[in-house]
Amino acid sequence: MTIIETYIQRHPRSQALFRQAQTLFPSGVTHDGRYIAPFPLYVERCAGTHKWDADGNELIDYWMGHGALLLGHGHPAIVTAVQRQMERGAHYGAEHELSLQWAHLVKRLVPGIELLRFTASGTEATMMALRLARAFTGKPVVIRFAGHYHGWHDMLAHDTNDASAPAGLYDGVLGSMIVAPTDLDYVEHTLRSRTDVAAVILEPTGASYGAAPLPSGFLRDLRQLTWQYGVLLICDEIVTGFRVAPGGAQQRAGVVADLTTLAKILAGGLPGGAVGGRADILKHLAFGDTAWNQAHKIRHFGTFNAAPLSAAAGVAMLDIVANDAPGARAAALGERLIAGMNAELRKRDLAGWAAYGDGSIFHIIAGCSVGFPPGELAPAAPPDELKRGGDPHLVHLVRLAMINQGIDLMRGRSGFVSAVHTPDDIDATITAFAAALDAIAAER
Numbered sequence: 001m002t003i004i005e006t007y008i009q010r011h012p013r014s015q016a017l018f019r020q021a022q023t024l025f026p027s028g029v030t031h032d033g034r035y036i037a038p039f040p041l042y043v044e045r046c047a048g049t050h051k052w053d054a055d056g057n058e059l060i061d062y063w064m065g066h067g068a069l070l071l072g073h074g075h076p077a078i079v080t081a082v083q084r085q086m087e088r089g090a091h092y093g094a095e096h097e098l099s100l101q102w103a104h105l106v107k108r109l110v111p112g113i114e115l116l117r118f119t120a121s122g123t124e125a126t127m128m129a130l131r132l133a134r135a136f137t138g139k140p141v142v143i144r145f146a147g148h149y150h151g152w153h154d155m156l157a158h159d160t161n162d163a164s165a166p167a168g169l170y171d172g173v174l175g176s177m178i179v180a181p182t183d184l185d186y187v188e189h190t191l192r193s194r195t196d197v198a199a200v201i202l203e204p205t206g207a208s209y210g211a212a213p214l215p216s217g218f219l220r221d222l223r224q225l226t227w228q229y230g231v232l233l234i235c236d237e238i239v240t241g242f243r244v245a246p247g248g249a250q251q252r253a254g255v256v257a258d259l260t261t262l263a264k265i266l267a268g269g270l271p272g273g274a275v276g277g278r279a280d281i282l283k284h285l286a287f288g289d290t291a292w293n294q295a296h297k298i299r300h301f302g303t304f305n306a307a308p309l310s311a312a313a314g315v316a317m318l319d320i321v322a323n324d325a326p327g328a329r330a331a332a333l334g335e336r337l338i339a340g341m342n343a344e345l346r347k348r349d350l351a352g353w354a355a356y357g358d359g360s361i362f363h364i365i366a367g368c369s370v371g372f373p374p375g376e377l378a379p380a381a382p383p384d385e386l387k388r389g390g391d392p393h394l395v396h397l398v399r400l401a402m403i404n405q406g407i408d409l410m411r412g413r414s415g416f417v418s419a420v421h422t423p424d425d426i427d428a429t430i431t432a433f434a435a436a437l438d439a440i441a442a443e444r
Contacts, residue, residue, distance in 0.1 A: 364414070
């Protein structure tokens with residue numbers, strides 16, 4: 001049987017559920033990243049590093065809650081904290097002490113956060129960061145980098161230099177955004193020639209949490225440029241915060257942004273985000289006299305801001321990850337996985353294929369149009385190919401073939417290693433990758 005035929009045979013219940021979902025959701029999915037042909041996988045339960053799908057198949061999981069679960073599924077400390085909070089109340093409609101504990105941990109860990117505001121998601125956090133930057137500077141334009149992801153909202157949805165607007169976006173929105181290549185000379189020229197730029201925002205490890213990595217030293221040099229031209233720097237650490245270091249990519253690089261956006265690990269696997277940074281910028285969320293409130297205050301509501309359940313999970317998570325031991329363990333396992341995958345690619349002499357990443361975050365590029373030796377990612381690989389993983393057909397086959405082998409990768413090309421993955425999990429994944437490569441070769 002082919003890879004697709006095997007997938008269909010092993011997942012009849014998922015296929016049936018998808019047929020029902022198509023009558024309820026556009027394309028039958030609730031998140032674009034979960035869309036897959038011929039149908040997505042339906043999961044019924046998870047524990048630790050494993051998940052069980054609707055057909056009873058057991059898989060090693062590398063989605064890890066889209067990167068939110070550094071401690072794996074159902075960590076006892078987080079489960080206990082959420083259960084205890086549920087007994088006390090899911091939503092108070094009032095301020096509560098847990099939000100203070102949560103905020104103290106964030107301030108202690110993340111460089112440069114003097115004040116913060118919780119949100120219900122990462123997308124909301126980047127929305128708020130842009131609003132704060134514009135309110136503080138009085139300037140309308142934001143520079144963002146091609147391919148970097150900051151949520152799906154209008155203000156940052158356009159991520160290419162293509163002049164055509166995505167559906168639902170119009171000139172007024174696009175005019176407030178400059179999509180730049182990851183080229184410091186380009187950024188400097190733009191800042192030198194324009195006086196209407198409020199901020200520069202980026203993922204501090206590169207597009208799509210490092211799928212297209214930034215050049216060495218880019219973040220430090222960008223920080224210097226923004227200081228030189230009086231422009232705010234916003235670091236989107238929604239994925240990297242508390243993972244690549246307790247204080248995120250900024251701590252590791254020795255950089256302090258003016259504003260930082262956070263989510264995922266922040267809330268312990270529950271919904272939650274935050275924007276934090278300099279007190280003089282965050283002041284625009286504060287109440288003042290009538291004149292200030294009318295001219296300078298940003299109105300910010302949100303039913304689930306600092307929700308008690310998310311706060312309980314977040315406090316439990318950050319208490320554990322604060323000493324960097326979980327992050328360091330996950331990173332070491334991630335490096336072992338990358339090395340093992342690349343060894344399998346070299347055995348098969350698959351030019352244009354490589355596994356790479358940043359510690360516990362890994363990516364696979366399959367059949368890149370720029371040839372490079374197996375397992376040795378070329379610096380010249382096009383950023384757009386890196387972001388999509390190379391040849392879309394091959395990426396699709398990798399995704400299905402790995403599921404057939406009991407491994408669930410994010411969109412077939414990326415994954416997050418948790419602190420509770422084991423060496424046996426890693427070895428099993430490398431073995432599965434080898435079998436997937438052989439299955440793909442048999443169909444070519």
